[in-house]
Amino acid sequence: MSETLQAVRGMNDVLPEQTAAWQQLERAAREIFAQYGYREIRLPLLERTELFKRSIGEFTDIVEKEMYTFRDRGDDSLTLRPEATAGIVRACIGNGLLHNQRQKVWLMGPMFRYERPQKGRYRQFHQIDAEALGFPGPDVDIELILMTARLWQRLGLRGLRLHLNSLGTPESRAVYRARLVEYLQAHADQLDADSQRRLGGNPLRILDSKNPDMATLIAGAPVITDHLDAESAAHFATLCAQLQQAGVDFVVNPRLVRGLDYYSRTVFEWVTTDLGAQDAVCSGGRYDGLVAQLGGDAVPAIGWALGEERIVELMRLQGLVTEAGNPDVYLVLAGPAAEAAGLGLAERIRDGAPELRVETNCGGGSFKSQLKRADKSGARIAVIVGEDEAARGVAALKPLRGTDAAQRNVAFGELAAELRRELLPKPA
Numbered sequence: 001m002s003e004t005l006q007a008v009r010g011m012n013d014v015l016p017e018q019t020a021a022w023q024q025l026e027r028a029a030r031e032i033f034a035q036y037g038y039r040e041i042r043l044p045l046l047e048r049t050e051l052f053k054r055s056i057g058e059f060t061d062i063v064e065k066e067m068y069t070f071r072d073r074g075d076d077s078l079t080l081r082p083e084a085t086a087g088i089v090r091a092c093i094g095n096g097l098l099h100n101q102r103q104k105v106w107l108m109g110p111m112f113r114y115e116r117p118q119k120g121r122y123r124q125f126h127q128i129d130a131e132a133l134g135f136p137g138p139d140v141d142i143e144l145i146l147m148t149a150r151l152w153q154r155l156g157l158r159g160l161r162l163h164l165n166s167l168g169t170p171e172s173r174a175v176y177r178a179r180l181v182e183y184l185q186a187h188a189d190q191l192d193a194d195s196q197r198r199l200g201g202n203p204l205r206i207l208d209s210k211n212p213d214m215a216t217l218i219a220g221a222p223v224i225t226d227h228l229d230a231e232s233a234a235h236f237a238t239l240c241a242q243l244q245q246a247g248v249d250f251v252v253n254p255r256l257v258r259g260l261d262y263y264s265r266t267v268f269e270w271v272t273t274d275l276g277a278q279d280a281v282c283s284g285g286r287y288d289g290l291v292a293q294l295g296g297d298a299v300p301a302i303g304w305a306l307g308e309e310r311i312v313e314l315m316r317l318q319g320l321v322t323e324a325g326n327p328d329v330y331l332v333l334a335g336p337a338a339e340a341a342g343l344g345l346a347e348r349i350r351d352g353a354p355e356l357r358v359e360t361n362c363g364g365g366s367f368k369s370q371l372k373r374a375d376k377s378g379a380r381i382a383v384i385v386g387e388d389e390a391a392r393g394v395a396a397l398k399p400l401r402g403t404d405a406a407q408r409n410v411a412f413g414e415l416a417a418e419l420r421r422e423l424l425p426k427p428a
Contacts, residue, residue: 010115010123020325021312026108028154029128033106036147038130041105043087045112049077055086055262055290060202066113080112084129085262085287085303086294092133093296102134120278120310130284131303137286138239141266141302142246148270148282148304149248155311156320160281162250163269164243166236167204167257168228170264170289176227177203183221190217204257210277223254232265239266258283262290266302274317275310282306326378327359328423330400334367335387342385345395345412349383352416355424375400380423383415397422 007013014022033040049069056062068080081087084107092098092105107129115121130147132140145162152160167173181203184191191199192214195206207218228236243250250268258267267285275281284304291299315321329349333342346360359377361370367386374382384396384407395415398407410418 008123010117012122012124016325018312020323021315021321022308023325024321024323025155025308025311025315026128028151029106029108032147032151032154033130035150036104036143038104038106038132038147041088041091041107042109043081043084043091043107045081045110046078047081047087047090049079051086051090051294052079052082054294055089056083057202057262060205062113066115068112068114082111082113084109084111084127084305085131085290088129088131088303089133089290089294089296089301093291093294098133098291098296098299102132104130104132106130118278120275120307120313122309126308127305128308129303129305131301133291133301134299135302136288136300137266137302138235138242141239141286142242144284144302144304145243145248145268146246148306151306152270155315156318157311157314158318159274160270160272162243162248163253163256163271164236164240164250165253165256165267166225166228166232166239166265167263167267167285168224168232168265172227172229172232173204173224173264176222176224179222179227180204180207184217187217190214207255207257218255224257225252225254235265258285262287262293264288268304270306272314274314278310280307281310281314324378327357328380329356329358329419330374330377330379330382331358331360332367332370332374332382332384333361334370334385335390337387337390338385339364341390341412345383345385345415348412349416349419353420353424356419381419383419 049067052067053063058064062082067082070078072078088105088107092103097103110124110126112124114123117123130144132144168176181199184199184203184206188196192209192211195209195214198205207221209218225236240252256267256269263285265286265288268283269280270282271279272281273279282304284302286300286302288300291297291301331342331346333339342360346358349356349358359379361373365373371382380399380401382398382400384398389395393412394409395412396407396409397418399405
């Protein structure tokens with residue numbers, strides 16, 4: 001016997017009984033994007049490696065350690081996308097979407113990073129991403145944050161906390177960077193190996209270290225919000241004031257720097273205490289210089305991305321998965337004449353009641369085994385057709401759960417209307 005093939009490590013199957021929570025999240029996100037006027041964009045999974053080196057930064061962990069990169073038959077260096085923003089900016093520039101235009105777009109799909117797999121951190125993971133290009137803010141910054149808050153409310157999620165910071169402009173950040181490096185070099189003997197490596201390339205990432213032995217040193221470091229230029233300080237002050245006015249609670253976290261080099265000014269994260277070490281479920285920020293950095297005109301922009309795996313797990317932990325993905329109706333077809341009529345009858349029900357999920361028994365089986373399948377499917381009603389019912393053009397409606405109502409016969413032509421009355425909510 002040949003060896004059973006397994007999934008690639010860190011790349012997980014999402015099984016049918018698990019997908020209902022994903023669909024619940026994705027449906028809510030699509031509806032909210034439509035409410036706010038954001039339009040969907042769909043992009044390739046593969047991009048030229050140079051795109052991510054130029055956007056994310058060569059000294060980031062993503063580029064240095066985590067990207068899935070290879071050379072194709074044309075000797076081009078290609079990379080499976082590790083995040084969505086760079087590809088969206090590339091597409092907007094290349095397709096002329098930023099020429100005298102502003103764009104609000106969203107994307108949903110898999111990303112890839114070669115990380116050590118652990119709960120909430122996988123090598124193939126899924127993100128929902130929203131971007132607004134051409135808006136200087138801070139009004140659009142607030143809108144994007146309010147959109148995430150509305151999504152948490154729609155899903156019923158509890159306990160999420162918003163962390164905010166401002167990184168200022170590249171010029172003001174350069175002044176802060178020099179102060180930070182001076183401070184860190186004075187305490188070089190307290191830096192771990194990873195921080196010593198980052199000191200020469202991306203010292204701000206040291207502030208994001210998860211090493212508890214570094215906590216005291218980081219707590220004493222200069223604070224970036226004390227070194228903001230006047231315009232960035234005013235931008236951040238307006239952001240905070242209007243979020244307070246909108247009733248959004250937040251914490252100003254001066255150690256929040258994010259892991260990508262392209263961020264400027266506003267950065268934020270939504271965090272939870274329910275998922276252990278992987279506490280960030282949605283992160284984003286402003287990247288005003290990225291469009292020009294990738295060859296376009298100077299266009300301000302901001303966006304966020306949420307991790308679907310983490311949100312789905314949070315929904316599960318908080319008991320918020322409301323969609324089982326079960327059929328509403330299961331057709332039990334006992335006998336050749338019933339089977340011959342069954343598929344056509346199911347189509348008539350779907351035509352007359354498109355809101356209902358209808359499953360037809362396929363593959364035969366005894367009447368008793370089909371009823372067991374109907375019950376196991378989670379359907380609320382079994383529509384039973386035997387040889388006698390098929391001859392008379394009627395079906396028996398048998399409630400399977402939630403009611404003690406008796407089984408009754410309904411004519412084929414009236415089935416869809418009767419099932420709609422029985423199973424769909426009554427108008428208010």
